[in-house]
Amino acid sequence: MEKTPENCQVEDALGILVGKWKPVILLYLLQEGTKRFSELKRKMPGITQKMLTKQLRELEDEDIIQRVVYAQVPPKVEYSMTDYGRSLEPVLDAMHDWGAKHTVRKVLKADQVKSS
Amino acid sequence: MEKTPENCQVEDALGILVGKWKPVILLYLLQEGTKRFSELKRKMPGITQKMLTKQLRELEDEDIIQRVVYAQVPPKVEYSMTDYGRSLEPVLDAMHDWGAKHTVRKVLKADQVKSS
DNA sequence: CAGCATCCTGGTAGATACTG
């Protein structure tokens, strides 16, 4: 597929990644494997149950993550990356690498302002 | 910089890329070089002047693109990528590649539903 | 030509409370 602006496929990846907590959720699942709902919640202080549920549902709808419910009491639900979801890893890597450089740059710039 | 979720640098790249028209604008400037305001506007039927201005300003504030104003009548303003902005290209590439695969996958999935 | 000022709207995010 050509990389012309008229034929922009960037939006798809963007659409899946946008959401205040999605990148973090994906990084957890990619690096630490399967996680329970409560584990994810604990890892992300500040997120509400509603938001976590919503973001997970959206990722599930896109087949990026998998949701497994255990029929037991108390309930147990586990989330993990799908093989397909793992294909997003290079994208996240590229973004992370760029973000790291960008952060460094912002710090340098702030220094310049200070010393001027 | 480590790629731990606690230290997520993905958001930075995401923050710069989100905006309904930013990826397209960047692809135009990356692939076709310097462009005037009106040229960009013509390329993107549907965008309003206000939105184009806004998106361009935001990209400029992040030093991704450069804005050059020619003191003449009628006014002429040209936009181009900065060297720094060009460093985003691998990110856009990664996202485009993924998006292209994703599109194919969605088509296949739709077919499965139809033939079932 | 390029852009600002104003007003409007829908959806994302969040706070809070309740349930199988």
Add this chain to the structure above:
DNA sequence: CAGTATCTACCAGGATGCTG
């Protein structure tokens, strides 16, 4: 434990009109 159900706040995005 892992969710729904409401309600509220905010802002990106958009329509329209004016200007150096």
